[in-house]
Amino acid sequence: MAAPARNHVWVGTETGILKGINLVKKQASNYTEVSSLNKGQEVNVLCFGDPQESEVLVGSRDGIVRVFNCEKSKFTEFHECRGGEGSLRGLGVLDNGIITCVESGLLKLWKEGSSENLEIQVGPGVAKMRQCDVQRTKVGTGGKENDLKIWDLQRAEEPIFKAKNVRNDWLDLRVPVWIRDLGFIPETDKIVTCTSYHQVRVYDPATPQRRPVLEALFGEDPLTALSITPDGRSVVVGNSHGNMGVIDLRKGRLLYALKGSAGSVRSIQCHKSMPIVASCGLDRFMRIHSLIDKKLLHKVYLKSRLNCLLLTSSDKWEEEELMPLPMQDVKDEEDEVWDNMETVMEKNSSKKQGGKRESIVEDTSIANSPKRNKKRKGV
Amino acid sequence: MAGGEEKKKKSKKKMKVPEQDEGGESSAQPTEPEETTAAFPPSFSLSEIKNKQRRHFMFLKLKQEKRKEKIAMKKKRKKERDALGDKAPPKPVPKTIENQRVYDETTVDPEDEEVAFDEATDEFAPYFNRQTTPKILITTSDRPRGRTVKFTEQLSSVIPNSHVYYRRGLALKKIIPQCIAREFTDLIVINEDRKIANGLVLSHLPDGPTAHFKMSNVRLRKELKRKGKDPTEHKPEVILNNFTTRLGHSIGRMFASLYPHDPAFTGRQVATFHNQRDYIFFRYHRYLFKSEKKVGIQELGPRFTLKLRSLQKGTFDSKYGEYEWVHKRHEMDTSRRKFHL
Structure with missing residues (x-):
């Protein structure tokens, strides 16, 4: 546990456990002691604390945000972010401040060290709050009978964009609103939302039109999660029956479906650059699909119902783990050639932790070999 | 019928009974029946026989043959078992769908x-x-x-x-x-x-x-x-x-x-x-x-x-x-x- 946690996927469970999964080593480990848990610690939201992804913020149902340090691989800080009612629906970070949003509609910016916190009422029944990755002060909210609103945290009096409901249907009845998830399309102002009425909608705040500029339908069941693909041209959506589909954002057409899930999808995240998508849900599996050939790359059984997940954005995670080992080999050869270089080598290896890491890998493989085999089967 | 006799011979030698045309080969067979049976490709099956009556007949015979062999094998094994008495190896467990079950990683470990x-x-x-x-x-x-x-x-x-x-x-x-x-x-x-x-x-x-x-x-x-x-x-x-x-x-x-x-x-x-x-x-x-x-x-x-x-x-x-x-x-x-x- 003391070693730095290098995980590719972080998963928060309904039982309150934070899990890290290393896909190269095919290992999943718990970072919360099972014995210390209670029902209120259900993990609702996760987000990275800094751009280097060395910290993971874990928002639990009792309103406490825990900071998990990946280098020390333990929880370092606890922030009490209570206020409002209901569970946390969104979490974000804005220059050392934490943005939280609860179900009753209270969005708060908790600045470190200052007692005055920014508070915004975004309306009741919030289902999701999301922070824009590029403009960090921009957040979007939406929920049941609470249409999409975009807020600028620097000018928080009024939303900078407020969506307007679509026109009445052919019976002249009001169309109900129930946003479940939203996402900011990179490099544009556009926003995608998915609803419980299986609609995927695209809004464009740059135009004067406040109604959606595109609407697509997917399946017949409530959509529960979405994520925009790295190219920004399509969106991956998942619904409560465990169907996932990739929808084109230009024409609103279903491109293909991603198969494998058995239960409701709670969270989806695409990798920032690689064509892979991770998803988790109530069926207790974390799955990774390839967006190129739709294949299921990894499938990990994680024992509890999974609420949310975070996928690392680092580019070459397969090489990152594999590279140090051949490097070490080369160094060993050099070692044989030049004996007088020994002292330098030690320094080098201790700095890069190359040798150390190798020994760790071997250790774990011996100690956990039955477990690992099992995991491998699972994956 | 000349062909029928030959086939009986052959069927005793081989499980799969090859079928032949009665025309040209019937004359060649009595001399070297061994070689002709070997000449057939291994993928030969009864379903390739075009004459339905003959196919049916051959099939029945094949079935009978198989059954006989099976019974003989069974008898032989039983004899062996009886001869060994108490030292006989335990009977193999029959393969069922349940015991051939695909491993499910969600199987609950009671100590988990x-x-x-x-x-x-x-x-x-x-x-x-x-x-x-x-x-x-x-x-x-x-x-x-x-x-x-x-x-x-x-x-x-x-x-x-x-x-x-x-x-x-x-x-x-x-x-x-x-x-x-x-x-x-x-x-x-x-x-x-x-x-x-x-x-x-x-x-x-x-x-x-x-x-x-x-x-x-x-x-x-x-x-x-x-x-x-x-x-x-x-x-x-x-x-x-x-x-x-x-x-x-x-x-x-x-x-x-x-x-x-x-x-x-x-x-x-x-x-x-x-x-x-x-x-x-x-x-x-x-x-x-x-x-x-x-x-x-x-x-x-x-x-x-x-x-x-x-x-x-x-x-x-x-x-x-x-x-x-x-x-x-x-x-x-x-x-x-x-x-x-």
Whole structure:
């Protein structure tokens, strides 16, 4: 546990456990002691604390945000972010401040060290709050009978964009609103939302039109999660029956479906650059699909119902783990050639932790070999 | 017929009887029958014979041949076993779909701390901690017909503290709050299609989950052979068989929570939920210890078979509810040896 946690996927469970999964080593480990848990610690939201992804913020149902340090691989800080009612629906970070949003509609910016916190009422029944990755002060909210609103945290009096409901249907009845998830399309102002009425909608705040500029339908069941693909041209959506589909954002057409899930999808995240998508849900599996050939790359059984997940954005995670080992080999050869270089080598290896890491890998493989085999089967 | 004789010879030598044209080869064969049989390609099969009568004839002969061989082998093996006596190796276990089951990574390890914690905090925990006693409401789809009505009555006689109510065209979503207010812990809805009960919804109250089963092979008490007298009021014992995976555990706990704690052993009644190949068989028996070794059982009925369709989190909400597990036939039923419960 003391070693730095290098995980590719972080998963928060309904039982309150934070899990890290290393896909190269095919290992999943718990970072919360099972014995210390209670029902209120259900993990609702996760987000990275800094751009280097060395910290993971874990928002639990009792309103406490825990900071998990990946280098020390333990929880370092606890922030009490209570206020409002209901569970946390969104979490974000804005220059050392934490943005939280609860179900009753209270969005708060908790600045470190200052007692005055920014508070915004975004309306009741919030289902999701999301922070824009590029403009960090921009957040979007939406929920049941609470249409999409975009807020600028620097000018928080009024939303900078407020969506307007679509026109009445052919019976002249009001169309109900129930946003479940939203996402900011990179490099544009556009926003995608998915609803419980299986609609995927695209809004464009740059135009004067406040109604959606595109609407697509997917399946017949409530959509529960979405994520925009790295190219920004399509969106991956998942619904409560465990169907996932990739929808084109230009024409609103279903491109293909991603198969494998058995239960409701709670969270989806695409990798920032690689064509892979991770998803988790109530069926207790974390799955990774390839967006190129739709294949299921990894499938990990994680024992509890999974609420949310975070996928690392680092580019070459397969090489990152594999590279140090051949490097070490080369160094060993050099070692044989030049004996007088020994002292330098030690320094080098201790700095890069190359040798150390190798020994760790071997250790774990011996100690956990039955477990690992099992995991491998699972994956 | 010359050809017929040759074939008899050959068929004794080889399992697969090659068929030939009677024209050119019949003259060549009597001289070197060995070589001609070897000349056939190995993929030759009887179905290549064009003459139907002959094909049929040859097939019968092949069958006979195979059977004879099999019996001979069996005799031989038995002889060997008898000769070895006690030292005979144990008989090999026959291959069945169940014991060839594809490994399921969700199989619950009883010492697993995390699963134990998950189960200790789930919706059934109050029952297993003896904080609640089961109280069950049984109802049907709207306007049930003959057999289904009888079935609900018999079902209520095998589940203690259960009450049958007429549906009266009420929506399930309206029934559930009333059930919760009256402290029912479970709701069973039997669905019927053309007088045949074909579905069962089992919903745990107040927070779910809700399981949807396909129901088949419903036998009422009257239709059973060698049945016993009607069941008594005693609380029965419950047997849950083969619920091994994580999903199976949830379903097993759901069934267990239908029955009260502390069965009345004087009643000698037992309800069984037996899972085999994802089908759950329900049987209700009365047992009797005839001697120290022998036990007699008597089926009391009713009996039925269930197959899980979906497990939904929360109380019944088929439209906006979140499903924990949905059976997707085309995706999941790819292997006959893969089971989910």
